[in-house]
Amino acid sequence: xxxxxxxxxxxxxxIAGSVERGVAEGELAPGVALPPVRRLADELGxxxxxxxxxxKELRQRGIVVTRGRGGTVVAPAPAVASRRPPKVPAGLxxxxxxxxxxxxxxxxxxxxxxxxxxxxxxxxxxxARLEEVVRDxxxxxxxxxxxxxxxxxxxxxIGRVLSVELLPGDAVAxxxxxxxxxxxxxxxxxxxxxxxxxxxxxxxxxxxxxxLKAGVRAVVFSPRAQNPYGGCFSxxxxxxxxxxxxxxxxxxxxxxxxxxxxxxAPLHTVTSAGPxxxxxxxxxxxxxxxxxxxxxxxxxxxxxxxHDGRLLLTSGWVSHLLQETVHGLMTDxxxxxxxxxxxxxxxxxxxxxxxxxxxRGIASHAVSGxxxxxxxxxxxxxxxxxxxxxxxxxxxxxxxxxSGPGVRITAAGLAPAQAARLASDFAVVLGESEATYGG
Numbered sequence: 001x002x003x004x005x006x007x008x009x010x011x012x013x014x015i016a017g018s019v020e021r022g023v024a025e026g027e028l029a030p031g032v033a034l035p036p037v038r039r040l041a042d043e044l045g046x047x048x049x050x051x052x053x054x055x056k057e058l059r060q061r062g063i064v065v066t067r068g069r070g071g072t073v074v075a076p077a078p079a080v081a082s083r084r085p086p087k088v089p090a091g092l093x094x095x096x097x098x099x100x101x102x103x104x105x106x107x108x109x110x111x112x113x114x115x116x117x118x119x120x121x122x123x124x125x126x127x128a129r130l131e132e133v134v135r136d137x138x139x140x141x142x143x144x145x146x147x148x149x150x151x152x153x154x155x156x157x158i159g160r161v162l163s164v165e166l167l168p169g170d171a172v173a174x175x176x177x178x179x180x181x182x183x184x185x186x187x188x189x190x191x192x193x194x195x196x197x198x199x200x201x202x203x204x205x206x207x208x209x210x211x212l213k214a215g216v217r218a219v220v221f222s223p224r225a226q227n228p229y230g231g232c233f234s235x236x237x238x239x240x241x242x243x244x245x246x247x248x249x250x251x252x253x254x255x256x257x258x259x260x261x262x263x264x265a266p267l268h269t270v271t272s273a274g275p276x277x278x279x280x281x282x283x284x285x286x287x288x289x290x291x292x293x294x295x296x297x298x299x300x301x302x303x304x305x306x307h308d309g310r311l312l313l314t315s316g317w318v319s320h321l322l323q324e325t326v327h328g329l330m331t332d333x334x335x336x337x338x339x340x341x342x343x344x345x346x347x348x349x350x351x352x353x354x355x356x357x358x359x360r361g362i363a364s365h366a367v368s369g370x371x372x373x374x375x376x377x378x379x380x381x382x383x384x385x386x387x388x389x390x391x392x393x394x395x396x397x398x399x400x401x402x403s404g405p406g407v408r409i410t411a412a413g414l415a416p417a418q419a420a421r422l423a424s425d426f427a428v429v430l431g432e433s434e435a436t437y438g439g
Contacts, residue, residue: 007035010046015054020063023074030076034064062168062190075169075190088392094410095422096394098227098371100262100286101413104342106335108289111324125308125317126150130327134296137330141267143280147304150318151311153293154258154283158220159185160314161279161299164306165252166191166217173211173219175203177373177399177406179227182220182256195401196221200367202231205240212244218252219245223269225259225369228399228408230350232265232368242273249276252303261339262287264347265368271298279303286370287339288329294322346370352416353409356423362430370412374426378433379405385429391422 005027009015022028041048055072058064065075088094131148138145151157168190176195186193194216196207203221224232245253253275260282271280279299284292329335354366366372376382379395386393396406
């Protein structure tokens with residue numbers, strides 16, 4: 001109970017402000033219980049309804065949480081740092097980063113046709129010619145592209161949308177296993193994560209239905225190249241998810257098509273099924289260059305207004321130089337041919353490694369994208385074992401919420417001949433792991 005700090009105030013606003021000051025000054029630490037409503041009301045000489053209103057405001061702002069019989073307590077401080085992977089040890093082949101093969105990325109040359117000088121960026125945040133290209137790009141995959149916007153990468157856009165749509169303490173349904181930076185972003189926004197299992201066809205409808213029953217306000221998923229599992233929506237899975245989501249039109253649907261052009265699989269989008277609130281996000285870093293911090297999105301009109309309103313109040317716009325660079329690459333025939341070659345190459349490398357692992361009795365998941373997810377019993381034993389053979393793969397712990405252990409292997413730069421050696425070493429490591437750790 002909060003015995004070190006005396007809450008004051010005679011109005012709901014004043015009481016809430018007093019609690020918030022205590023939290024900000026460190027007098028009320030995370031997990032400290034606040035007085036019950038009636039007790040604090042008696043101490044302050046106000047009605048229980050006034051205290052209840054103050055506590056409700058504090059809950060909505062994520063400052064406190066209610067734990068049933070445990071009462072109202074100060075909320076845990078949100079995470080602000082990412083669970084970044086450890087540094088790759090010297091001399092090892094890095095298969096943990098999730099990055100594209102540099103040899104399959106175009107050369108980035110800044111545009112020369114933009115002259116220096118003042119331009120009305122706020123009145124025209126998006127270049128019309130790039131916006132037209134984006135509409136055609138999205139519409140070709142059946143995405144309603146009437147309302148589009150840009151951002152500084154997929155995480156930037158998703159974070160902004162969630163921050164304007166949800167309040168701290170709200171719940172978000174997230175893929176499990178899922179992209180670790182997204183999991184950390186949701187926590188940093190003060191939102192609660194509800195894990196939803198995935199399989200080779202993507203997020204599971206029955207688990208999403210349970211998450212909706214639990215009261216999630218948003219759901220974030222990838223329709224293809226799911227990271228790290230590699231799942232890809234089939235038409236049946238898309239239809240099943242759309243049916244589940246139709247029962248919750250108020251829930252914001254965030255479709256993260258992060259690998260799009262090099263995912264190696266067709267897009268079956270739920271946005272075409274008409275969810276009430278939705279946004280489809282695409283970035284180009286996987287096939288045009290990791291330095292191109294740019295993303296495009298199509299969304300419903302309400303989401304567009306809220307996102308762009310917050311964007312104008314912060315960074316204001318995406319650099320026109322960056323937009324010109326993206327436009328030049330997306331409309332260049334040579335770049336398009338290179339992207340097509342990258343798509344075919346990544347699919348070949350991914351399936352080659354999956355085949356080599358399967359030939360040695362090792363199951364993996366790699367339907368689409370650049371990565372493979374390999375279930376294992378002991379992540380540390382496998383990671384350290386492969387390290388002794390010169391390989392560096394990603395332990396699955398930072399991708400998981402409630403799902404089982406595994407390792408993620410990025411096959412984007414791994415030639416088929418190298419895949420055979422990795423699979424052979426993997427089999428040996430698993431054998432050593434079983435002998436040492438009992439499987």
